[in-house]
Amino acid sequence: MVEPATPETVLRLTGITKRFGAVTANDAVSFALQKGEVIALLGENGAGKTTLMNILFGQYTADEGTVEIFGRQMPPGHPRAALDAGVGMVHQHFTLAGNLTVWENIVLGAQPLGALSLNASAARDKVRALAARFHLKVDPDARVGRLTVGERQRVEILKALYRDARILILDEPTAVLTPQETDALFATLREAIGLGLSIVFISHKLHEVMAISDRVLVLRHGRLVAERATAQTTRHELAALMVGAEVTVPEVAQASPGAPLLSLRRVSTPDSGTAPGLQAVTMTLCAGQITGLAGVSGNGQAALSDLVSGLIAPTSGEMDLAGAPVRGWSPRTALAQGVARIPEDRHKTGTIADFDLTENAILESYASRFSRRGWMDWSGARRFAERLIATYDVRCPGPDIRVRLLSGGNMQKLILGRVLESGARIILANQPVRGLDIGAVSYVHGRLTAARDAGAAVLLISEDLDEITRLSDVIHVISEGRLSPPFARGTMQPQELGIWMSGQRFDEAGHAA
Amino acid sequence: MRLEPIANPGLARTTLPPALALLATFGVAAVLALVAGGNPALVFGEIVKGAVGSKFALLETLNRATPLIFTGLAVSVAFRAKLWNIGAEAQLYAGAVVTAVLGTGALPWAAPALLPVLALAAICAGALVLLVPALLKTRFGVDEVVTTLLFNFIFLLFVSYLLDGPLKDPMGMGWPKSARLVAEARLPRIVDGLRLHWGFALALICAAAVWVIDTRTTLGFEMRAVGQNAEAARFAGIPVTAVILKTALLSGGLAALAGYSEVAGLKGALTLDLSPGFGYTGIVVAMLAMLHPLGVIVAALFVAAIFVGADAMSRNIGVPTYIADIMLATALLLMVLAILLTRFRVRRD
Numbered sequence: 011m012v013e014p015a016t017p018e019t020v021l022r023l024t025g026i027t028k029r030f031g032a033v034t035a036n037d038a039v040s041f042a043l044q045k046g047e048v049i050a051l052l053g054e055n056g057a058g059k060t061t062l063m064n065i066l067f068g069q070y071t072a073d074e075g076t077v078e079i080f081g082r083q084m085p086p087g088h089p090r091a092a093l094d095a096g097v098g099m100v101h102q103h104f105t106l107a108g109n110l111t112v113w114e115n116i117v118l119g120a121q122p123l124g125a126l127s128l129n130a131s132a133a134r135d136k137v138r139a140l141a142a143r144f145h146l147k148v149d150p151d152a153r154v155g156r157l158t159v160g161e162r163q164r165v166e167i168l169k170a171l172y173r174d175a176r177i178l179i180l181d182e183p184t185a186v187l188t189p190q191e192t193d194a195l196f197a198t199l200r201e202a203i204g205l206g207l208s209i210v211f212i213s214h215k216l217h218e219v220m221a222i223s224d225r226v227l228v229l230r231h232g233r234l235v236a237e238r239a240t241a242q243t244t245r246h247e248l249a250a251l252m253v254g255a256e257v258t259v260p261e262v263a264q265a266s267p268g269a270p271l272l273s274l275r276r277v278s279t280p281d282s283g284t285a286p287g288l289q290a291v292t293m294t295l296c297a298g299q300i301t302g303l304a305g306v307s308g309n310g311q312a313a314l315s316d317l318v319s320g321l322i323a324p325t326s327g328e329m330d331l332a333g334a335p336v337r338g339w340s341p342r343t344a345l346a347q348g349v350a351r352i353p354e355d356r357h358k359t360g361t362i363a364d365f366d367l368t369e370n371a372i373l374e375s376y377a378s379r380f381s382r383r384g385w386m387d388w389s390g391a392r393r394f395a396e397r398l399i400a401t402y403d404v405r406c407p408g409p410d411i412r413v414r415l416l417s418g419g420n421m422q423k424l425i426l427g428r429v430l431e432s433g434a435r436i437i438l439a440n441q442p443v444r445g446l447d448i449g450a451v452s453y454v455h456g457r458l459t460a461a462r463d464a465g466a467a468v469l470l471i472s473e474d475l476d477e478i479t480r481l482s483d484v485i486h487v488i489s490e491g492r493l494s495p496p497f498a499r500g501t502m503q504p505q506e507l508g509i510w511m512s513g514q515r516f517d518e519a520g521h522a523a
Numbered sequence: 524m525r526l527e528p529i530a531n532p533g534l535a536r537t538t539l540p541p542a543l544a545l546l547a548t549f550g551v552a553a554v555l556a557l558v559a560g561g562n563p564a565l566v567f568g569e570i571v572k573g574a575v576g577s578k579f580a581l582l583e584t585l586n587r588a589t590p591l592i593f594t595g596l597a598v599s600v601a602f603r604a605k606l607w608n609i610g611a612e613a614q615l616y617a618g619a620v621v622t623a624v625l626g627t628g629a630l631p632w633a634a635p636a637l638l639p640v641l642a643l644a645a646i647c648a649g650a651l652v653l654l655v656p657a658l659l660k661t662r663f664g665v666d667e668v669v670t671t672l673l674f675n676f677i678f679l680l681f682v683s684y685l686l687d688g689p690l691k692d693p694m695g696m697g698w699p700k701s702a703r704l705v706a707e708a709r710l711p712r713i714v715d716g717l718r719l720h721w722g723f724a725l726a727l728i729c730a731a732a733v734w735v736i737d738t739r740t741t742l743g744f745e746m747r748a749v750g751q752n753a754e755a756a757r758f759a760g761i762p763v764t765a766v767i768l769k770t771a772l773l774s775g776g777l778a779a780l781a782g783y784s785e786v787a788g789l790k791g792a793l794t795l796d797l798s799p800g801f802g803y804t805g806i807v808v809a810m811l812a813m814l815h816p817l818g819v820i821v822a823a824l825f826v827a828a829i830f831v832g833a834d835a836m837s838r839n840i841g842v843p844t845y846i847a848d849i850m851l852a853t854a855l856l857l858m859v860l861a862i863l864l865t866r867f868r869v870r871r872d
Contacts, residue, residue: 070527071870087870320760321757321758340760341757341758341759341760342760342762344760345760351758353758358752358754358755359754359755359758360755360758361752362748362751362752362755362756363751363752365747365748365751369744369748373748373755373756373759373761374759374760376741377741377760381741384740384741384742385739385740385741386739386740386741386743386744388739
């Protein structure tokens with residue numbers, strides 16, 4: 011599969027093999043990237059995509075094989091070398107300092123360490139110019155800790171561009187973007203290709219791979235199992251190659267809604283940094299119904315999620331649970347009232363990385379189920395964890411291993427098991443499938459619809475409009491903390507949802523009122 | 524050279540770096556001994572002899588380890604919950620002051636009643652001293668490193684005032700010390716004739732108790748969760764603020780027992796030089812123990828042995844005792860590095 015060297019080859023990986031203990035993460039992987047080309051790297055979680063990119067970028071050292079950039083062999087294990095050779099990487103898990111501003115993050119590391127003063131205004135101007143040129147909307151003076159996930163990604167991309175990267179590696183870049191933002195990203199990428207950049211694009215979303223890439227490489231269990239010209243393949247074929255079997259997407263049937271379980275009437279919450287709070291939001295979650303929340307990242311989804319999770323309480327308005335007003339609202343009361351929460355960030359909020367599976371499995375229920383007079387019931391906790399692992403198909407060596415070692419999909423299955431096992435009446439699913447592979451996505455969606463069919467009220471928050479429209483029985487759109495009226499399944503075209511998401515319809519309604 | 528995380532470190536990986544760190548510590552100390560004009564073998568021999576070479580030496584080491592176990596535990600408990608208690612020194616003195624106030628005749632009880640009451644009173648005092656910075660942290664976000672550290676100086680000056688005023692021993696001939704404790708308030712010796720008091724046994728019991736709390740109780744689970752990831756803990760419904768405050772009470776109480784044990788056990792009176800920095804050395808002990816409560820016992824014995832042994836060595840062959848301080852500092856720095864190496868692999872490219 012190794013092509014002869016041509017002047018246009020900007021990147022060449024030859025026979026890359028990487029083992030972690032007994033696990034072979036990459037097995038003799040070879041490919042070449044041409045100038046102005048977009049290669050998509052497809053594969054399930056744990057297929058070795060991220061490891062491969064970390065080797066390319068010098069984060070890891072390969073056991074065998076070589077990396078050549080612009081015809082020059084890279085000394086293994088030197089991120090600086092790849093960086094200096096013009097490779098920029100946008101990681102799936104962002105590597106930004108939350109307490110610094112956007113431009114400071116971008117400049118950080120690109121300045122000589124000994125430089126006594128930063129030329130702040132020049133750096134800011136360069137950032138601003140880059141942002142404008144690539145249509146990446148972000149305020150250079152905003153503090154990164156207060157940005158939404160979508161905005162943080164733009165900062166990551168700008169960071170690479172600021173360093174004059176000529177090869178851009180994007181790890182799951184659209185996982186956090188809205189359709190419009192994805193379109194904008196693709197426009198950015200096409201512009202970049204026009205300017206002579208080359209791109210390695212890692213994604214699970216097949217239609218995006220089809221839309222942006224020239225060639226697709228499929229990784230499975232660390233090996234390159236297929237290479238296709240994008241024009242000569244189909245989504246279906248790629249999906250089958252990726253998992254090694256045909257994938258069926260679960261058909262979601264219409265549900266019959268039951269009694270209202272959670273209702274908000276003109277509820278407002280305070281703003282948090284640049285993220286808006288809720289503004290007089292009215293919504294009802296009914297039993298046996300999936301309510302989808304569509305919206306551009308950072309428009310109040312976090313506030314609604316925090317509210318339903320119990321992290322914040324309304325500053326005004328009324329909030330009823332099963333007809334009774336909530337009092338003393340906190341995560342613990344939410345849990346006690348049967349609210350299951352799947353948080354947006356499973357690494358930071360959903361799990362404790364250095365706790366084992368057992369400890370993570372009981373994180374929410376230890377007080378009520380695995381504690382007697384202050385003493386932990388560890389054998390009961392372990393049995394519970396073993397049951398979750400079996401029931402929810404969490405692939406792991408056992409309940410004693412640290413959650414840090416799980417793949418994203420298995421981590422999410424553990425969280426899913428933890429929240430569903432409590433017999434929840436209300437399920438908050440915030441970005442439940444972000445970054446998961448197809449198999450895990452359909453698993454999670456299947457579980458959520460099954461919970462709905464069993465009578466739970468599901469609130470699905472996602473920036474993936476496909477996911478929202480496919481699963482939701484009712485859709486609300488959120489924009490700047492304002493909530494649209496509910497739209498029943500099938501009554502809204504994506505374009506119309508897009509107009510609501512842009513905030514235009516709210517403004518019209520505001521003028522009309 | 525780069526660091527690469529190790530997914531599943533084996534036994535050799537977790538034990539070898541700390542062992543090498545200790546070995547390297549002795550290497551550094553050997554060089555220093557040479558510079559000071561001593562024969563390293565002789566210096567180490569004298570340190571070992573001075574620390575464990577006789578019944579007297581051994582008991583001296585155990586006595587010295589006692590307050591270090593308490594302060595080491597106090598620091599471990601707090602640090603594991605990411606409560607940076609640098610103020611074990613102040614909490615130690617709080618326990619010592621209460622013991623001296625109540626133990627000099629204020630409570631006319633027999634020893635079996637008086638001793639537990641004194642211990643409880645000391646625990647309460649130390650707990651309260653740490654509760655203030657903990658409340659400032661949870662309420663207003665005030666950095667506890669600063670408040671607990673500065674509290675040490677405030678409290679030492681307060682003790683100085685007490686010893687020059689209300690608690691001054693009328694028979695003390697001007698020395699800054701309190702009156703002697705009544706006999707009923709003294710911790711008895713474990714074995715008649717041997718200079719080792721029950722404070723040492725209490726320290727061992729406390730270490731075992733902390734270990735049980737850590738691994739078996741709900742509070743221990745909550746403290747570990749808050750320390751590892753407060754955001755996830757809060758999301759999961761763990762009452763983070765309450766857990767931090769409980770941790771503070773436990774940590775402060777443990778540190779105060781060091782003061783109780785020194786006054787009621789060893790010294791029999793409150794003095795201004797009661798603690799030669801046991802509170803700070805507790806941080807070294809806790810770090811050497813990798814914050815493990817049972818490891819604290821080993822680390823405290825190690826630190827105490829070096830101090831006691833170096834004292835004896837210095838008396839016998841004249842190499843300065845500073846070598847003990849340098850050995851501890853070296854051990855601490857190398858141990859931090861060793862702990863890193865138990866989790867990461869160095870790749871040379």
